Amino acid sequence: MDRQAARHRIGILGAGNIFGRYAEGLRLFPELEVVRVADVDTARAREVAAEYGIPAWGDGDELLGDPSVDIVVNITPPQFHAKTVIAALENGKHVYVEKPLAATVEEAREVLDAATSSTALLGSAPDTFLGSAVQTARHAIDTGRIGEAVGATAFVRSSRAETWHPDPRAFYGPGGGPVLDMGPYYLAALVNCLGPVAQVSAATRVGSPTRRVTSPGRVVDEVTVEVPTHASATLTLASGALVTTLMSFDVWDTELPRIEIYGTEGTLALPNPNFFDGDVRLKRHGDEEWQVLTPVTELFGAVGTSEQHRRGLGVRDLADAIEGGPHRANPRFAFHTLEVLASFETSQRERRFVDLTSSCERPEPRPTTLATHREDSTP
Secondary structure (H helix, E strand, O other): OOOOOOOEEEEEEOOOOOHHHHHHHHOOOOOEEEEEEEOOOHHHHHHHHHHHOOOEEEOHHHHHOOOOOOEEEEOOOHHHHHHHHHHHHHOOOEEEEOOOOOOOHHHHHHHHHHHHHOOOOEEEOOOHHHOHHHHHHHHHHHOOOOOOEEEEEEEEOOOOHHHOOOOHHHHHOOOOHHHHHOHHHHHHHHHHHHOOEEEEEEEEEOOOOEEEOOOOOOOOOEEEOOOOOEEEEEEEEOOOOEEEEEEEOOOOOOOOOOEEEEEOOEEEEEOOOOOOOOOOEEEEOOOOOOEEOOOOOOOOOOOOOOOOOOOOHHHHHHHHHHOOOOOOOOHHHHHHHHHHHHHHHHHHHHOOOEEOOOOOOOOOOOOOOOOOOHHHHOO
């Protein structure tokens, strides 16, 4: 089959806040067609279907029973991921699910088992590591620009969801918090660049136990916090590199970098991994100035533009895998990132180092589609 000519018909499960990001992003790929949207609020499903010109709408059962849909994009809240992903796989649908893979490691194991026994494929966010920024950083590491990676830092600051999301309860409930909400973007970037994690040591706490919601059109005035909102951890990678992390919804203002990777010959500075694109900077030992590296892949949602929030590159990755290509945003990668992040609370509760039971391969790099300067590709 000609992969460029192949078309996949997509049903999106969930019509919430990020629906538009997927609807806009998927329009970039002519081989992908959104044909149905489903939600427990069928009136909302009908509304977004009309807004984006999607021909069919309804509830989840109707989506799973639609024989024309071969890929389900699951953007339901985390606590519903396991049940809905397993149901879709059992109905023979390929699935791409938002992060995290499930709300708990135990549920994620059930999802992984279902994916292993299914003939359908499962992909999972975050997929921002497929964007130009992390791919450019990966290219710099693989071509020896910073020498051997020794360590890294990663700092998650508050997204201030209560100021812009109409119903931010999921951010402060099971499957949420800074570790499971924002942490997957950072950890996926680090695992893609440096490889899997072997051990975790962490401490966590709750900052303010309630959060006042000030967003326009809010449906609640206050949120009760059910998960830790401030976490600090040291990750020992299988390679021996050490990662220091701070993940917090209590840090609203900071001058700390998002991600830095330190090597024996230089340092890489990465932009916000919640976005696909952004400047990757390199400073080799002896350099007087930081150098902005030329992106090695095309931009997907350039930072500073109206497209910076769109999603869908991981769905394209799944579609390519269905046609026999490499599957980068795969379930074992997603499970490993979830187990690492869930280990923060285990380490805090049991006051010990946590050895990871899972591992994964570094995803295959995306092909370098843009010309790079010679100094960007040689040590």
